[in-house]
Amino acid sequence: MTSPPLLEVRDLTVRYPARGRRTPPVLAVDQVSFTVRQGETLALVGGSGSGKSSIAAAVLMLRRPESGSVRFDGQELTGLDERALRRLRPALQPVFQDPYGSLSPRLRVHDTIAEPLRVHGRWDPLTGPARVRELLDLVRLDGSLARRRPHELSGGQCQRVGIARALACDPRLLVLDEPVSALDPSVRAGIVNLLADLRDELGLSQLFIAHDLALVRHVARHQVAVLHHGRIVETGPADRLWDAPGHPYTRELLAAARLTA
Numbered sequence: 001m002t003s004p005p006l007l008e009v010r011d012l013t014v015r016y017p018a019r020g021r022r023t024p025p026v027l028a029v030d031q032v033s034f035t036v037r038q039g040e041t042l043a044l045v046g047g048s049g050s051g052k053s054s055i056a057a058a059v060l061m062l063r064r065p066e067s068g069s070v071r072f073d074g075q076e077l078t079g080l081d082e083r084a085l086r087r088l089r090p091a092l093q094p095v096f097q098d099p100y101g102s103l104s105p106r107l108r109v110h111d112t113i114a115e116p117l118r119v120h121g122r123w124d125p126l127t128g129p130a131r132v133r134e135l136l137d138l139v140r141l142d143g144s145l146a147r148r149r150p151h152e153l154s155g156g157q158c159q160r161v162g163i164a165r166a167l168a169c170d171p172r173l174l175v176l177d178e179p180v181s182a183l184d185p186s187v188r189a190g191i192v193n194l195l196a197d198l199r200d201e202l203g204l205s206q207l208f209i210a211h212d213l214a215l216v217r218h219v220a221r222h223q224v225a226v227l228h229h230g231r232i233v234e235t236g237p238a239d240r241l242w243d244a245p246g247h248p249y250t251r252e253l254l255a256a257a258r259l260t261a
């Protein structure tokens with residue numbers, strides 16, 4: 001049985017304004033539609049400049065789209081003001097590519113993970129520390145790391161801290177913008193497996209953005225959308241795209257993936 005849609009994106013269009021007279025506006029995302037269902041992962045895969053990050057920013061309402069609809073749990077986000085969005089943000093959490101850059105260098109791991117609870121008024125001094133330990137446990141990090149700062153952690157450990165921070169307020173959807181691209185290949189599989197476990201254990205929906213079709217094959221047993229020049233050119237289960245790519249651009253991605261595999 002298919003689960004209900006949690007995120008429904010319809011005809012999403014993102015355009016960046018002209019920078020001066022000589023640079024025309026950029027149509028980064030052109031009428032893109034997709035659905036992420038409860039407890040499922042949708043992978044968006046495409047090359048550099050295909051519009052992946054612009055879609056992530058629009059879904060998270062960090063950049064308002066020019067047109068189109070973004071419905072989250074039945075609620076249209078595009079018309080909401082900042083106050084209404086702030087109430088929704090705990091349920092809709094980002095994880096970014098650069099594990100060091102996305103953590104504050106001054107904060108210890110404990111405070112990084114506690115921060116969203118504090119910001120959203122959910123920090124309880126009695127139960128908070130145990131919640132931080134629970135979150136470290138969820139991302140398979142030893143509790144002894146709680147006192148460290150980012151420069152005392154590996155890239156993989158930093159990304160796990162970023163995921164723990166995203167999980168702190170019990171989100172329903174993670175928007176993962178190239179979450180393993182900056183990591184050493186030897187630690188990528190660990191993060192990919194962790195995300196799959198979190199999806200299955202917590203029923204957590206995920207929009208997983210990547211440029212590598214080989215990686216996506218391990219991530220999204222459910223559905224993959226191939227993005228090219230701001231448009232979705234093909235969708236299907238990862239194994240089907242791998243074995244029988246229909247669109248010439250998917251074949252290009254496949255050839256690149258096979259070269260590096």
Ligand SMILES: Nc1ncnc2c1ncn2[C@@H]1O[C@H](COP(=O)(O)OP(=O)(O)OP(=O)(O)O)[C@@H](O)[C@H]1O
Binds near residue numbers: 052
């Ligand atoms: N702030 C901006 N102003 C103008 N153009 C932009 C801006 N951000 C992105 N673009 C352009 O929009 C298009 C899509 O960019 P986007 O970053 O969304 O793609 P991407 O698939 O995430 O690329 P990459 O993998 O290289 O990060 C590109 O042509 C890019 O140059």
